[in-house]
Amino acid sequence: MTQVLELVMDELLDGILVINCCSRKVTYFNNKFVSMWGIPQHILASSDNQTILNQLKTKVLYPEEFLKPIQSLYENDQNWQDEIRLKDGRTLLRKSISIPGTNTLKSCVWIFKDITNEKSIFIDSLTGCLNRKAWDSFGNEHGKKRNHSIQYCVAVVDLNDFKSINDDFGHEAGDRVLKRLGVTLKRLIRNKQDKVFRTGGDEFCILLESTTDISSSIVTRLSNELIAAGINAATGVYMSNQEGGIIEAFRKADKRMLSRKKTQKHLHNSLIHPSHLVSTRKTKTDEEIEMLANLSVAIKKGELKLAFQPIFNTSNQVSWIEVLCRWKHEEQYIPPNVFIPLSESSGHIHRIWDWVLEESIKTVHRWKQNSIYTCISINFSAVQVEYYKNTGFSYPDQIKRICYQYNVSPKCLKIELTETSLLTDSIKAKDLFNELSEMGIDICIDDYGTGFSSLSIMQALPIQCIKIDGSFVNGVPQNLSNTAITKGTISMAHELGIEVCAECIENAEQIEFLESYGCDYFQGYFKSKPLSAEEMAKCIEMHHN
Ligand code: C2E
Ligand code: MG
Ligand code: MG
DSSP states (O other): OHHHHHHHHHHOSSEEEEEETTTOBEEEEOHHHHHHHTOOHHHHHHOBHHHHHHHHHTTBSOHHHHHTTHHHHHHSOOOEEEEEEBTTSOEEEEEEEEEOOSTTTOEEEEEEEEOHHHHHTTBOTTTOSBOHHHHHHHHHHHHHOSSOOSEEEEEEEEESSHHHHHHHHOHHHHHHHHHHHHHHHHTTOOSTTOEEEEOSSSEEEEEEEESSOOHHHHHHHHHHHHHHTTOOEEEEEEEOOTTTHHHHHHHHHHHHHHHHHHHHHHHHOSOOOGGGGGGGOOOOOHHHHHHHHHHHHHTTTTOEEEEEEEEEOTTSOEEEEEEEEEEEETTEEEOHHHHHHHHHHHSTHHHHHHHHHHHHHHHHHHHHHTTOOOOEEEEEOHHHHHHHHHHOOOHHHHHHHHHHHTTOOGGGEEEEEEGGGGTTTGGGGHHHHHHHHHTTOEEEEEEETSSOOOHHHHHHSOOOEEEEOHHHHTTTTTSHHHHHHHHHHHHHHHHTTOEEEEOOOOSHHHHHHHHHTTOOEEOSTTTOOOBOHHHHHHHHHHHHO
16 A cells, blocks of 8 residues: 555655654655655655755755755644745745644645746746736735735836837846846845735836835835836836825826926936037946946046047148047947947046046147147036036136146137037036136037037027037038038028038038038048047148148
């Protein structure tokens, strides 16, 4: 009979382990237990419970919770069950049954049932968080209970700019951001009762069990964790109460989240050319986070360099030189179109500006010592315009100080401002531009044509030159609308007494066209690529002789 029983036991789908409560030795296990836990038979056969528990412990996700109920197991006769998460992703249901007997015969039976499949319908496969179905089911169960003695802090988190991550970096990057958000939110969980759900595409909800109102501390922790993870999301937190339950609390938290999102959007809401919207995105991909870590030490490690691109007048002389920042990290050049927007959204741009400004003025000083006298233009970021509006930081004083230190006149400098940086409240930055202008620093509008700027802006500010964006120059003379815009821009600027430079000129046809319509200055690979300081010095000498 025992043999028959053993055969039957080995055919079962549940893993069974029997321990003698007195000797604490394993008295029985079936085949399924062996395959389920992957513990060699000989270890099982010869072992006491402690050795086996140590083996099992290495496989479970929360070893402490796994071991907690065991002490009482041998002492009282109660049967109980719980769920165990394994490191490999499986979930097992553990049933513990006490078999009474005389002291030496008393046994405890553990039955393990693999419930991964039943559980998996409630798990979001991408993030490992609970899914919408789990949320609905939990909400339903909770709703049926009349008296909600257990309270929950409900936090709704919604990514602010998820679409643009998918659009700019592809869906894989989007998936990585969602995963990171899942991991970040799980950090707020303190015990098994707390849960993280992915309730929508880019919306998550955390449920934290608590007897007291913890909402304000959760608001702070949540925002700190999100900032640390480089994630820009709107959040709303609400504490469930006795009557309302979690569904009602979720609705209120969601409402708070939405109203925050609206105010955040309002702040960014300006008329900006779609190609410039990228810079308003704050959530970072993994690559960006790594890049930022490298960027923050790039200056110290001497990885930043300057390149110089000459701008020619109609007599083919170098009129001035644009300073462009270069970053070479571990033998690889990272283009400014990648690291500048990133440094703008992270605040690194201020340190880059400090470095570029001083390094450029130093270079002008060195050229001067070699009897090369030339002006330079430096790019000034939209973030710096905002910084000035908010803090009143005196860029003119900074420039004066460095110019004085290297014995260079501020009149040798020009500032290139992107057109988009003037779109919102540019009048608030008027004092800055006036002050720079009074110091003899010319102000050029860079990438002109991408920001839909109006004539009123141009008239209100002291602008000496506009640089027509490469995307328009690129299309002349074949593309009709590019040609019309370029022609119109040149004549409009001239009527306002503003000079015009064309960027990204790559062939003779373009330059001929531009010259025939009265363009004043020319920049682009056709004339010269960006050069090192030494190459630049030679280029100037050549063009002046
Ligand atoms: P930008 O100020 O409009 O600079 C002109 C960009 O056009 C430069 O790209 C230059 O190398 C490129 N370029 C010049 N001629 C040609 C051409 O004929 N064909 C093509 N296809 N491109 C040409 P770069 O150096 O990659 O810089 C890109 C942007 O990064 C700059 O655009 C500027 O907005 C920003 N940037 C670069 N250095 C700095 C800096 O030090 N500070 C700030 N705030 N921004 C910078
Ligand atoms: Mg520029
Ligand atoms: Mg430009």
